[in-house]
Amino acid sequence: DTAVSQTPKYLVTQMGNDKSIKCEQNLGHDTMYWYKQDSKKFLKIMFSYNNKELIINETVPNRFSPKSPDKAHLNLHINSLELGDSAVYFCASSHHQQRVAGTTDTQYFGPGTRLTVL
Amino acid sequence: AQSVSQHNHHVILSEAASLELGCNYSYGGTVNLFWYVQYPGQHLQLLLKYFSGDPLVKGIKGFEAEFIKSKFSFNLRKPSVQWSDTAEYFCAVNAGSSYKLIFGSGTRLLVRP
Numbered sequence: 001d002t003a004v005s006q007t008p009k010y011l012v013t014q015m016g017n018d019k020s021i022k023c024e025q026n027l028g029h030d031t032m033y034w035y036k037q038d039s040k041k042f043l044k045i046m047f048s049y050n051n052k053e054l055i056i057n058e059t060v061p062n063r064f065s066p067k068s069p070d071k072a073h074l075n076l077h078i079n080s081l082e083l084g085d086s087a088v089y090f091c092a093s094s095h096h097q098q099r100v101a102g103t104t105d106t107q108y109f110g111p112g113t114r115l116t117v118l
Numbered sequence: 119a120q121s122v123s124q125h126n127h128h129v130i131l132s133e134a135a136s137l138e139l140g141c142n143y144s145y146g147g148t149v150n151l152f153w154y155v156q157y158p159g160q161h162l163q164l165l166l167k168y169f170s171g172d173p174l175v176k177g178i179k180g181f182e183a184e185f186i187k188s189k190f191s192f193n194l195r196k197p198s199v200q201w202s203d204t205a206e207y208f209c210a211v212n213a214g215s216s217y218k219l220i221f222g223s224g225t226r227l228l229v230r231p
Contacts, residue, residue, distance in 0.1 A: 031217060041156075041206055043221040055217055090161065096217065106152070107219055109162040 003027050004110035006091050012116045013081055020077045021113045023091030031055075032074035033092040033107065034066060043090070049074055050096060081117045088112045120145045120213050124222035131199050132230050139194040139225050141183075141209030150212040151192040152219070153183055157205045165207075168192065179203070201231045 004025045013019055025032065033056070034046045048056035049068040063079045078085060091110040123142045131137060143149060153165040166177025173185040183194045192209060209222040 033217075033219075041224045041226075043162075043208065043224075045218055045220075048217050050217065106164055106167055108164070109154075111161045 004091055004093055004108050006089075006110040006113050008113060009111060010114050010116075012118065014118055015081055015083060017081050018077070018079045019081060019115070020075055021089055021091075021115070023074045023076070023110055025072055025091075025093040025108070025110075027093055027095070027108060029093035029095045029108075030071055031094050031096050032068065032071075033094075034074065034076050035090040035092060035109075037088040037090060037112070039087070047074075047076075078115075081115075083117050086115055086117045088114050120211060120216075120218075120220050122209055122211050122220050122222035124207075124209055124225050126225045127223065128226050128228070130228045130230065133201055134198050135229075137194070137196040137199045137203070137227070139207055139209075139227070141192045141194065141222055142190050143192070143209075143211040143220075144190065145211065145213040147213060151183070151185060152210040152212070153177065153181070153192075153194050154208045154210060154221075155205045156208065156224075162208065165194070199227075199229045201229050203227060204229045 007022045031050045033048045037043045046060045047066040052068045065077045068074045090112045092107040094105045094107045121144045125140045151168040154162040155165050156162050165181050166175050168175045168185045176182045181196050185192050207225045210219045212219050
């Protein structure tokens with residue numbers, strides 16, 4: 001069984017288009033994340049939702065809009081795609097019962113979506 | 119701001135050689151530390167993690183890491199690498215009560231058969 005799944009796995013599109021990437025987790029986690037991995041393999045967090053509430057919103061262009069219809073899903077919609085958006089986008093999830101200093105849980109990653117903007 | 123440094127960007131070893139990958143972080147408070155591995159064309163998988171307790175942590179596939187608080191380090195080690203260990207290795211830090219996982223820039227390991 002796939003724990004964190006993403007669709008599509010590959011996405012090739014033209015500049016200016018709007019596209020969405022979907023993520024689903026069946027781990028019962030309450031927190032989900034989107035990361036961007038650039039061509040140099042550098043990973044950076046973009047967004048995080050906890051119980052459908054946005055809790056992390058890094059300096060990301062507002063062309064990127066995450067949506068969490070429920071705890072198990074976190075989708076990423078990108079408007080007016082640009083060449084620089086080409087990257088691998090990873091979804092992740094974790095379980096955070098209580099926000100106590102020094103406690104956290106492991107983030108589990110999906111297989112990634114390779115986005116190529118032409 | 120929190121940051122994670124991985125000083126070795128590329129490492130090339132022969133099979134059976136010993137491995138040590140460096141990871142240093144900048145944050146003065148309580149931290150949780152992780153090593154993830156990304157095999158070619160695959161997603162990130164957790165190798166090991168440190169939350170508290172014994173600073174020497176054992177992970178999967180014979181990997182271990184040692185948390186040295188005074189040096190702000192969490193180096194990854196393996197006594198004898200295999201060709202199948204060829205991958206990208208990422209150190210990551212989660213500080214205090216933050217949800218955010220900060221990644222290092224990664225170390226690409228190539229193991230020659």
